[in-house]
Amino acid sequence: MISDLSESHRRLTGIFSKDEIESIEPITGEQLERFERDGFVIGVPLLGATQIDQLRSELEMLMAPGQADNRLFYEYHSNESDDPHKRLFHALGAWRVSTAFHDLVFFQRLITAAEQLLKGPVRLWHDQVFVKPARDGAVVAWHQDYSYWTRTVPMAHLTCWIGLDDADEENGCVHYVPGSHRWPLLPREHLANDMNAVFSYLDAEQKTSFNPVASVLKAGAASFHHPMTLHGSFENRSERPRRGVVINFIGDGVRSNTNEELLSGVPIVPKGQKLEGQFFPLLSQ
Numbered sequence: 001m002i003s004d005l006s007e008s009h010r011r012l013t014g015i016f017s018k019d020e021i022e023s024i025e026p027i028t029g030e031q032l033e034r035f036e037r038d039g040f041v042i043g044v045p046l047l048g049a050t051q052i053d054q055l056r057s058e059l060e061m062l063m064a065p066g067q068a069d070n071r072l073f074y075e076y077h078s079n080e081s082d083d084p085h086k087r088l089f090h091a092l093g094a095w096r097v098s099t100a101f102h103d104l105v106f107f108q109r110l111i112t113a114a115e116q117l118l119k120g121p122v123r124l125w126h127d128q129v130f131v132k133p134a135r136d137g138a139v140v141a142w143h144q145d146y147s148y149w150t151r152t153v154p155m156a157h158l159t160c161w162i163g164l165d166d167a168d169e170e171n172g173c174v175h176y177v178p179g180s181h182r183w184p185l186l187p188r189e190h191l192a193n194d195m196n197a198v199f200s201y202l203d204a205e206q207k208t209s210f211n212p213v214a215s216v217l218k219a220g221a222a223s224f225h226h227p228m229t230l231h232g233s234f235e236n237r238s239e240r241p242r243r244g245v246v247i248n249f250i251g252d253g254v255r256s257n258t259n260e261e262l263l264s265g266v267p268i269v270p271k272g273q274k275l276e277g278q279f280f281p282l283l284s285q
């Protein structure tokens with residue numbers, strides 16, 4: 001078995017070789033229109049029960065003591081909140097460590113949905129895992145994903161958030177601000193401390209049109225959002241965990257905008273060069 005799963009760009013197990021969901025087209029025409037209008041689409045059926053179970057059980061391994069020193073992760077925060085009474089587990093790079101998380105990246109149903117929304121061939125940018133434990137789950141402050149990604153151009157990015165639990169307002173589901181994908185890029189603040197930090201940057205018109213929508217999802221369903229869509233999630237005060245896995249896609253052709261590392265531990269991609277190779281696999285056939 002290889003130790004860095006990014007060396008393989010094929011599925012390593014049968015977990016995601018079969019579509020457990022009946023419907024053929026992941027994103028309907030109506031959802032495509034909604035994505036253009038609002039900057040997100042909620043409730044795309046993606047995973048079946050055995051796929052969810054496998055991801056949940058490998059997630060336990062990813063969160064186990066000792067993994068924090070695993071250099072395959074691009075980032076690993078056992079708790080990204082500065083408040084010792086709140087907790088947000090957040091890691092990037094699980095696809096290099098766990099076979100289920102690796103194979104999810106190469107899941108055809110997910111890739112097809114991303115191609116529909118990005119309107120062309122797609123590559124992996126990176127993955128993320130966000131876990132809010134029961135009772136003391138921290139916030140994820142309002143932000144636009146592209147505020148973290150200006151080191152890659154042009155902006156041709158897409159985020160997919162997949163629930164490993166039912167997610168609702170009680171356990172801290174993601175919220176989206178419709179239409180905010182047409183706002184300019186806003187500055188970003190700490191990810192897991194002050195939910196409303198972004199408010200100091202909003203003008204009067206943006207404040208008036210700030211009407212967030214809760215992304216209420218069943219486990220196994222996904223939401224997709226535009227890289228400029230303002231989103232965030234409130235605390236988990238419920239008795240249930242709220243676990244989510246995120247796949248961040250780029251259109252094939254996105255280039256590096258820096259001569260520094262794009263992701264921790266990944267060889268430098270010089271400014272102007274296309275993202276490709278071991279760490280940015282082409283997912284479209």
Ligand SMILES: O=C(O)CCC(=O)C(=O)O
Pocket residue numbers: 130140145159160161172173174231232233244246
């Ligand atoms: O899981 C969360 O609450 C935040 C997710 C997020 O920021 C994202 O999907 O880009």
